[in-house]
Amino acid sequence: MTLRDLAHSRSGDKGTLVNCSVIAYDPRDFEYLMEVVTADAVKAHLRDLIHGDVARYLLPSLGAMNFVMARPPGNSVTRTLALDAHGKSISSALLEMILPDRSLPASRGGIG
């Protein structure tokens, strides 16, 4: 299963920083997504595209989270030589993340 199966996403830029939302299609999956789509997991998955640490912000009332990260030095929207100057396609890269198996349907059963 990939993140794409459970969530949708949009990314945008501010200077050298890029943000990427992750929004659960079904709010009941949010707890599981919080467990597995951590800042470190995102940092590892996107390691070739981003630079430095990833910050994660949670919006439980929306079943959503927001990741903020820096693109490699010099990769600001105006100076970059990249085809995707704005980092708008990073959401598509993030949704390719492979998720670990859910052992028990805890979040669906409301147990955990």
Place this chain on the structure above:
Amino acid sequence: MKGRTLRLGAGAGYSGDRIEPAVQLAAHGQLDYLVFECLAERTIALSQQARARDERAGFDPLLLDRMRAVLPICRANGVRVITNMGAANPAGAADAVRALARDAGLAGLHVAAVTGDDVLAQVRQDQDAVLETGESVHSLADRLVSANAYIGVEPIVEALAQDADVVITGRAADPSLFLAPQVHEFGWRLDDWERLGAGTVTGHLLECAGQVTGGYFAEPGKKDVVDLAHLGFPIAEVGEDGATVITKVPGSGGCVSLATCKEQLLYEIHDPAAYYTPDVVADFTAVTLTEVGRDRVRVQGGRGRTRPECLKVTLGYRDGFVGEGQISYAGGGARRRAQLALEIVAARISEYGHAIEELRCDLIGVDALHGKLGASRGEPYEVRVRVAGRAQSASAAAWIGNEVEALYTNGPAGGAGATRLVRQILAVTSMLLPRDQVRCQVDVREA
């Protein structure tokens, strides 16, 4: 206005946006205000360059086309217009709109210009001021072409209080364009942080226009959106308490759903508990969304805290040139031939291209967007080679395109469709300026 609902429409989400959704909103949206957000960070620096070439230029290139299309309808329906299409020249833009209004038989229209966001003179004086990079303004020296402060609702509200039918600003913050009519109509105090925060949430949802009504959202089979060719732009029905319903003109294309609103709420933000604008530090964390009808989403719970002491200033500066060349390969072995083409160009540039500061080589269709993440996939039928580099001189940058084009007679078999370009880089950076150093003026005149 107390007790009733204010109707705001978003007529554009960027400078080059479609015009007919705004016409549809003006005609059928039962709007009180139509707002056009047309200023990206770099757009204003480009506009300053245009104005340096021609003193009358420097406002949005589509300003007059948009106004010609909507003003007669807005006049007939009592819709007031707010826009940052003034870019580097709000006063010139207002003059042009007044002339257009007279020609269109709309004499008597009150058009306001809001100026004062241009702080280039102040920034040039304070050469020690610190940029976001930690360097001083001095490091940009004569490459600096623009400095514009993000201004908030105050001058726009002042223009509305003087009965302006059209308000034209330069670098006003995007959500402020939408917050201003809420403040004006409901009489919100400028330290009513809760309501300013709620109104900023509404502004943020509307500022990219079609992005909240299903634009930039569709994925066939997973996230289907009807009739994107005729996407309708959003309407906010705002109550006095700042709670809002996001909707669109019935019958227009697109959709307003919990999912479209969530994507837009989180678009281009960082900490959702602290979204900085000139008017308020808005807090999105308690926002709740409820579907209350077809294409109707109720938004509640936006909050805010005391506005920041300083205003953000965007500086534009010249930063050399980018040269680029592309060529395509198709059929069996396309990827290997394309790879060979890149190796040839890269070798020649490393041997002879001392003036090239940075080089990037991409195989479009293979690794151009996400590097190794994409390169590990299967073999494409066709591949486009792209080589881009940065240099201080236009001639050095142009040389990259020459090298790619030369692959026609000197490179791998079957190269096709070579293109080349050179463009000047207008880079942006930012700094903070104390609020009292930015003084805005409002000039309302009749057409």
